[in-house]
Amino acid sequence: MALDNPAFSRNEAFSKQGAVAAAQDVSASQLQEMYERPATLNDREVMTYDDAIAKSAISFGVMLVGAAIGWFTAESMPALWIGAAIAGFVLGLVNSFKREPSPALILIYAAVQGVFVGAISQWYELVFGDGIVGQAVIATLVVVGVTLALFASGKIRASAKATKIFLVAMVGYLVFSLVNLGMMLFGATDNAFGLRSEPSFIFGIPWGVIIGILVVIMAAYSLVLDFDFIQQGVRNRAPKKYSWTGAFGVMVTVIWLYLEILRILAIAQSSD
Numbered sequence: 001m002a003l004d005n006p007a008f009s010r011n012e013a014f015s016k017q018g019a020v021a022a023a024q025d026v027s028a029s030q031l032q033e034m035y036e037r038p039a040t041l042n043d044r045e046v047m048t049y050d051d052a053i054a055k056s057a058i059s060f061g062v063m064l065v066g067a068a069i070g071w072f073t074a075e076s077m078p079a080l081w082i083g084a085a086i087a088g089f090v091l092g093l094v095n096s097f098k099r100e101p102s103p104a105l106i107l108i109y110a111a112v113q114g115v116f117v118g119a120i121s122q123w124y125e126l127v128f129g130d131g132i133v134g135q136a137v138i139a140t141l142v143v144v145g146v147t148l149a150l151f152a153s154g155k156i157r158a159s160a161k162a163t164k165i166f167l168v169a170m171v172g173y174l175v176f177s178l179v180n181l182g183m184m185l186f187g188a189t190d191n192a193f194g195l196r197s198e199p200s201f202i203f204g205i206p207w208g209v210i211i212g213i214l215v216v217i218m219a220a221y222s223l224v225l226d227f228d229f230i231q232q233g234v235r236n237r238a239p240k241k242y243s244w245t246g247a248f249g250v251m252v253t254v255i256w257l258y259l260e261i262l263r264i265l266a267i268a269q270s271s272d
Contacts, residue, residue: 047233047243055247059110063251066114067121074119081119088113092252101244110251117255121262128266136262143257147220151227158221158228166221173215196267212264219257226250 070081091109095102121133150156180196183189196208230246232238 046237052230052243052246055243059247059251062107062110063114066111067118070115070118071122074122081116084112084115103244106248132265139261140258147223158224208267215260222253
């Protein structure tokens with residue numbers, strides 16, 4: 001039998017000696033490195049698409065509850081939605097600059113921002129009617145769905161050059177928005193949407209609508225950045241808690257997109 005073969009026994013002895021020597025070498029040169037190496041996260045502790053979707057669904061669910069409250073209390077309790085708007089702005093900044101996500105702060109943001117969105121939506125419905133809120137909701141879902149489909153299929157991707165252009169455009173839009181707000185506050189314009197409502201047309205299209213369309217494109221690219229963050233987090237096995245960061249980013253962008261589409265529809269209707 002092979003086990004009785006002297007050559008087999010000799011080879012086995014050499015193999016055992018080699019294994020011991022190798023183990024000694026590892027212990028001497030690599031043991032310290034192994035101790036210092038960060039612990040590897042198991043599959044239950046890393047980001048997954050399912051977890052990001054679940055966190056997003058929870059966030060939007062809380063926001064919708066807040067929106068219902070804002071809708072039904074907009075006229076009777078105006079201080080509520082005004083306070084919610086201020087709180088949402090502050091919490092948005094806090095969550096954006098936190099190094100690590102706070103689920104509690106993100107959900108509180110979703111709730112107060114929902115109150116504001118619900119109240120402002122009711123105002124649009126009362127002033128402009130014609131189911132403008134329903135139209136804005138459908139349009140928002142279409143933009144989000146198309147953007148997600150294009151991203152999932154690889155048709156559009158975040159790139160360094162596009163992101164730079166996006167950031168420059170965002171700064172320009174922020175400056176325009178601040179100037180517009182200042183003119184409205186100081187009475188330089190009495191239009192409902194300030195400079196956006198000026199009766200100027202480009203190729204027969206109100207220029208406020210054209211600005212709005214450009215902002216919708218910016219919001220769509222912001223969604224691409226949000227989706228890319230989630231994708232990179234899953235690929236790089238980021239800690240599970242960062243699913244909340246992805247959910248927060250998507251929620252902020254979708255709210256921005258919805259409010260901009262509402263404004264576009266209102267300006268288009270006012271110019272008829």
